[in-house]
Structures are given as structure tokens and as C-alpha cells.
Amino acid sequence: MKILLAEDTLDLNKVITSMLEMQGFVVDSAIDGAQALELALSNGYDGIILDIMMPKMDGLEVLKEIRRRNIVTPVLMLTAKAEVDDRVEGLDAGADDYLTKPFAMKELMARVKAMTRRGSQYAAKEISFGDITLKSESLELICANTVRLSLKEFSLMQALLLNQEHPVDTNYLIEHVWNDETDVEEDTVWLYVNFLQGKLEYINSGVTIKGEKGGSFQVVVNE
Incomplete structure (x- = not known):
């Protein structure tokens, strides 16, 4: 490499x-x-x-x-x-x-x-939920508009979408998204959740991320 x-x-x-x-x-x-x-x-x-x-x-x-x-x-x-x-x-x-x-x-x-x-590890595949599509090849989140995600944002959104049927707790995300790092805390996860929420709003999506700092998070479609 x-x-x-x-x-x-x-x-x-x-x-x-x-x-x-x-x-x-x-x-x-x-x-x-x-x-x-x-x-x-x-x-x-x-x-x-x-x-x-x-x-x-x-x-x-x-x-x-x-x-x-x-x-x-x-x-x-x-x-x-x-x-x-x-x-x-x-x-x-x-x-x-x-x-x-x-x-x-x-x-x-x-x-x-x-x-x-x-x-x-990112394969050329897509994950869809509600009105959004997450593209692995380009790290893009697509709805009415398109925005590029950082690798960590992508990994976090991917983890949430792959577990869309149930909430995912902060410890799980620390283990699976930040698995090789020793200084990650709940504040870090919360920061990235906020980054993703802002990007969902930017692309005019009806999808949002429910949850509170230190707790569990789940992608849902606003009604």
C-alpha cells in the first residue's frame, strides 16, 4: 500500500x-x-x-x-x-x-x-432505506441531493443501515466502527451522529437518526 x-x-x-x-x-x-x-x-x-x-x-x-x-x-x-x-x-x-x-x-x-x-473493504454496492441510498464505491449518500461522506461517517451510516430494524447502542458502534482505536468515547459517536444528521438534512431526506448521547441509535423515516 x-x-x-x-x-x-x-x-x-x-x-x-x-x-x-x-x-x-x-x-x-x-x-x-x-x-x-x-x-x-x-x-x-x-x-x-x-x-x-x-x-x-x-x-x-x-x-x-x-x-x-x-x-x-x-x-x-x-x-x-x-x-x-x-x-x-x-x-x-x-x-x-x-x-x-x-x-x-x-x-x-x-x-x-x-x-x-x-x-x-468497500465493495461496489448500495444500501437503500427510505428515500436514501448509500453507495459504497463513492462513499456517497444520495436523496434529492448528493453528499460525500468521510470513511467514518460512511462506516457509521453503514452500521446503522445494516441494523435498521433495531436500535444500535453506543458501545456496539465504538467496537465496530472504531474497532482499532483506544481513545474513542461516547462524545465521538455523538459528534459523528450529528455530522450524519446534518448531511441527511442537506440532501433533503425524510430519514433521520433517533437516539441520545451515550445511548442507542436507529435510522427511521419521518412520518
Whole structure:
């Protein structure tokens, strides 16, 4: 598998590159946002790691541009900031995951493996419910309008649709959508449920997600 790594701290860039290569990944390395964007637009990758704070273009700008170009490659954001607002901004811009510095290299490797594995599992099939269709190949949620989902949003919506006949509790979702991650809490699930609810409203769907923070969730059709 091939990874694009964009990290402007040279020593950290070299360490991450070496660790990824030891795990069998082929790595293209960039030291600023402009170089990262050029590589992302001209090559195919199984995963992209973007530092948020970079010269020329920051990671969020790079992320927004590749999503605008309909590049659906999974993206893991690295940030030195721990505030929730920074995490939300990255996730809302189309990131699939984030990791706050400083981090353990073992944790980064686990996140990258999980991200690329999930990205390779999506078959070209559709799931329909009510007036929506979830397309695995393009990660699109379709109704009157169409919106692209991040990998985690897709995984969460897929889990809800596959269990549409009954509520799915938060612990189940943590285990099955965030199965390789150790720092996921009920707040994380609630954040993504809200992301999905906003996208259902955006596409003018009659489908909604019922449930409360920390409890169970179920997709239903509004009457």
C-alpha cells in the first residue's frame, strides 16, 4: 500500500517514514502543504497523513482542495492542538481521523493500518432505506441531493443501515466502527451522529437518526 506523508518537521517526517516502510508501506514524503497537494493530485494513494500546521498551505487547506477535487482517499490529520474546535474543523472538512501530538508511534501505525484496511473493504454496492441510498464505491449518500461522506461517517451510516430494524447502542458502534482505536468515547459517536444528521438534512431526506448521547441509535423515516 502507498501512503502520502506531509509533515514539515524533518526529524519526525523521517521517523514516521521509516516506521511506515518497516510496516511494508511505500511512502511519498512532503515537507509543506503545496508539495503535498501536488503529490495528492498526481498520484494514487491508499492513505494520506497530513500535519495541520505546515508552510505554504496548511493541512486543512490541502484537505479541502483534495476533497473539492473528489479525491476520496482516507486522510488522517496530525495536530499539535488538542482543542475540540480544531478536531471538528478537520473532521468537518473531510478528514477521516485525527491524532494529537505528541503521539506514540505504535498508535499512529495502528490508526494508519485501520484506515487503509477500512478503505480497501468497500465493495461496489448500495444500501437503500427510505428515500436514501448509500453507495459504497463513492462513499456517497444520495436523496434529492448528493453528499460525500468521510470513511467514518460512511462506516457509521453503514452500521446503522445494516441494523435498521433495531436500535444500535453506543458501545456496539465504538467496537465496530472504531474497532482499532483506544481513545474513542461516547462524545465521538455523538459528534459523528450529528455530522450524519446534518448531511441527511442537506440532501433533503425524510430519514433521520433517533437516539441520545451515550445511548442507542436507529435510522427511521419521518412520518
